[in-house]
Amino acid sequence: MLRILEVLGESERPMTATEINAHLGLPKQTVHRLCATLEEEGFLTRYGTSLKFQASRRLRNLGASLLNHSRTHIVRRQLLTEVARHVRETVNFVVPGEAGMHYVDRVETDWAFRVQLPIGSSVPFHCTASGKCFLSSLDPHARDVLLSALPLDKKTPNTHGTIDSLLQDLERVSAHGYALDNQEFIAGMIAIAVPVKDTAGRFIAAVAFHGPTQRLSIDQAERQLPILLEASQKLSSAIFAADAY
Numbered sequence: 001m002l003r004i005l006e007v008l009g010e011s012e013r014p015m016t017a018t019e020i021n022a023h024l025g026l027p028k029q030t031v032h033r034l035c036a037t038l039e040e041e042g043f044l045t046r047y048g049t050s051l052k053f054q055a056s057r058r059l060r061n062l063g064a065s066l067l068n069h070s071r072t073h074i075v076r077r078q079l080l081t082e083v084a085r086h087v088r089e090t091v092n093f094v095v096p097g098e099a100g101m102h103y104v105d106r107v108e109t110d111w112a113f114r115v116q117l118p119i120g121s122s123v124p125f126h127c128t129a130s131g132k133c134f135l136s137s138l139d140p141h142a143r144d145v146l147l148s149a150l151p152l153d154k155k156t157p158n159t160h161g162t163i164d165s166l167l168q169d170l171e172r173v174s175a176h177g178y179a180l181d182n183q184e185f186i187a188g189m190i191a192i193a194v195p196v197k198d199t200a201g202r203f204i205a206a207v208a209f210h211g212p213t214q215r216l217s218i219d220q221a222e223r224q225l226p227i228l229l230e231a232s233q234k235l236s237s238a239i240f241a242a243d244a245y
Helices: 002-010 017-021 028-040 057-069 072-087 129-137 140-149 163-176 218-223 225-240
Strands: 044-046 053-055 090-097 100-107 179-182 189-197 203-212
Touching: 002 017, 002 028, 002 053, 017 028, 028 044, 028 053, 072 090, 072 100, 072 203, 072 225, 090 129, 100 129, 129 140, 129 163, 129 179, 129 189, 129 203, 140 163, 179 218, 189 218, 189 225, 203 225, 218 225
Parallel strands: none
Antiparallel strands: 044 053, 090 100, 090 203, 179 189, 189 203
16 A cells, blocks of 8 residues: 555656556556555545546645654754744745645744734645745646636735736746745735755745735845755755654
8 A cells, every 4th residue: 555655656647546556566456456445544535537546635634744743843943943043034834735835834033013824824826935836846737737726816916817927927936946925915925935845856845934025025035045945955855864864
């Protein structure tokens, strides 16, 4: 069963039991039975109405919980604290979830005036810096499927209201390696995010910080980009070196 989960975890798309078995070489009936069991237990789910399997919410939550309770949680907190000390704004560690980008960890700014987005909350994909980081990381087909299902709610006058407009922004994110939220989610708030990637270069999370426009401009946020990128690289190294402990 673990090998099935590994194969799906390494794939960027949903897979049929036959496609999974091409990596395993087990009897066909065995793989179909194991996939059915994992589906019944809630670790796999069907991709729409097809015969293809993908990781379920339960499996993603399990992975997030393992990361959160491992030694990487300590390293992550120290790195977020260090970034917050430099940028003097609230710093976040955010992962994709079913309801949007999910706030897993954060270090608050010491300013009395701040934008409150507590741990455990979720924010939209299409109008947040972390969300656009995630969307830009998807292969074109997966991205198009997700965008076609997203309600592009206008949160502010700056929110992308069309897929074409959002796609143009995502191309810029892909080219530059970071994403901006120029008052697209909350009027009066600026944010910047960079991806945290696994050893295969796939998106697993975003590191971001945000602040009110009274203190933070787009130019000021971009000037802090090297600090975010360094933290992202250290986080990736810490997460995927955990097996060495």
